Amino acid sequence: MINFLLTILMFLFSVFSFAQTATGTTVSTDHTFDKGSLVNLQKLSKTQVRDLAVLGKVWGFLKYYHPKANSGTLNWDYELFKVMPEVLSSKNESDRNKILLSWTSTLGDFPKKTETKENNEVRYKPDLQWISKKSLGNDLSELLMNISKADRKAENHYVKIYSEDMPIPYFQNEAAYSQFKYPDTGFRLLSLYRYWNMIEYFYPYKNTLEKSWDKTLEDLIPKFVEADNEVSYRLAVASMIAEIQDSHAVSSVWSEAPLYDQQGKMRPAVDFVFVGNKPVVSESLEEKNGNKNELLKGDEIISVNQKPVEDILRERLPYASASNTPTRLARIGVSLLRTNDPYIEVGIKRSGAAKVIKVKTLPLEKSLIEESTSEPAFRMQTKDIAYIHPGRLDVKQLDSIMKTAVKTKAIIIDMRTYPKETMFLMKIGEYLFEKPRDFCRMTKGNAVMPGQFSYLSDEYMSNVKIGKDNPDYYKGKLIVLCNDNTQSFAEMSLMAFRAGPNTTIIGSQTAGADGNVTAPILLPGNIRTVFTGIGMYNLNGTETQRIGIVPDIEAKPSIQGLAENKDEVLERAVRFANGM
Secondary structure, eight states, X not given: XXXXXXXXXXXXXXXXXXXXXXXXXXXOOOXXXXXXXXXXXXXXXXXXXHHHHXXXXXXXXXXXXXXXXXXXXXXXXXXXXXXXXXXXXXXXXXXXXXXXXXXXXXXXXXXXXXXXXXXXXXXXXXXXGGGGOGGGOHHHHHHHHHHTTBOOOSBOSSEEEOOSSSOOEEEOXXXXXXXXXXXXXXXXXXXXXXXXXXXHHHOTTGGGOSSOHHHHHHHHHHHHHHOOSHHHHHHHHHHHHHXXXXXXXXXXXXXXXXXXXXXXXXXXXXXXXXXXXEEEEEEEHHHHTTOTTXXXXXXXXXXXXXXXXXXXXXXXXXXXXXXXXXXXXXXXXXXXXXXXSSEEEEEEEETTEEEEEEEEOEEGGGSOOOOOTTSOSEEEEETTEEEEOGGGOOGGXXXXXXXXXXXXXXXXXXXXXXXXXXXXXXXXXXXXXXXXXXXXXXXXXXSSSTTOEEEOOHHHHTTSEEOOOOTTOOOSXXXXXEOTTOOTHHXXXXXXXXXXXXXXXXXXXXXXXXXXXXXXXXXXXXXXXXXXXXXXEOTTSOBOTTTOOOOSEEOOOOHHHHHTTOOHHHHHHHHHHTTO
């Protein structure tokens, strides 16, 4: 939870290192809509929602598929505003199609690509079935299908695959329109269309979404149109980002005014875990300092300023960006007690009895409960069970640590954290495996064929192995702990450890967001976000996104255990190490 809060706070002060650099030789200097889109709507008919959805899909398809649209010689954002009023005033479906056909035709001819064989195995092909629907009409449908066969470059004005070593999509030359804190209707719809099409063509996990991405577009259009102030616009963006169900997808909307201020700049210095859907205090700075009159470990939060927690969770879940329900709840827990007041009234259940207490708050940056620096990265849990905490470990310590650890019957690696150094995984693997082992498959997107995802080559994956030839590898039990704090590289580490001959994973569902994140994405109003840009799969091709790593033995904290200062997950691991 603390790691996530730090991530959100860092968004406020971050300066992105990826340059937004033009790649075309002739870049558009169109300034027609610099002061506004001239599109203003308050309410939409069902027909207009349908037509705007079609417009958004055609605009995004052309952006990534038509060589003229993605050359940079046109301001493709402004081209949207030129056609949008016509589409909104179209008389019927046929009239709309004629408008879109005429607009698309103005882009001119394009060279056709020659058929080439994909070097790598394709996991997903572009989903262009919508183009052949009767509702688009024969002429528009035929033209769009022809455009899908155009000859395209590996890098265009708006997107490229960043590098061979880091094959994430890099969305370049996207204007932030920071002059509009509250963009007008056209720019708000541009925000939706820009993001929706990025996900449509470059999000490796679009196929895992429970809800049709097309349906999401239709549902979001009224939200963006009817957003009548800066707060409601930013909430619309937050709900859109939450729709992709990706724990990596943090956003600057929460780290900047007005939502940052609205949530509050103060909070009690406590951490939560969720026991089921109940937020329970897992750490309390006041308690550590000897104050028993504030929140204590094991306190269940039942209300905040007289508002039931169930109502708060219900209101906030649609905006919580995470891959699965436990992680969404954990994200809400970070801001559950935020306020702008020096005190907050909290209803709690303690030892079965309900009561209301007035809790002191601190500025956010002072409310973080840091891990104790006195806690070691390595200890002997018992005389024959070793414990390693990668979040505290300097890799240079590992050789001396493992001289002791390899003599034990069990090693417990606590991955309810993020490794302090990513080299930890490969370095410790040298002790745990008898030979190098594969443990995952990965995919990348394609700027030449947007929407296609192919497995990374065997040559690339030869560098993604764990272990080395070692006849004296560790032959005891390897036990790895996890929970919803286990995310991204930490989840990849679990996949690697699981490839071992005697590994058992104990804990609860992980965050379900594995794979490198994209370069930063800019949306109108200078909103910034990212999403998972490389697909990560089990060796047999099954999904890890949203599912996370499912433990072999489930173990979770209980309210009583928290109150008694027990680490029940670690205790379960020790029992397993002892054969129980």
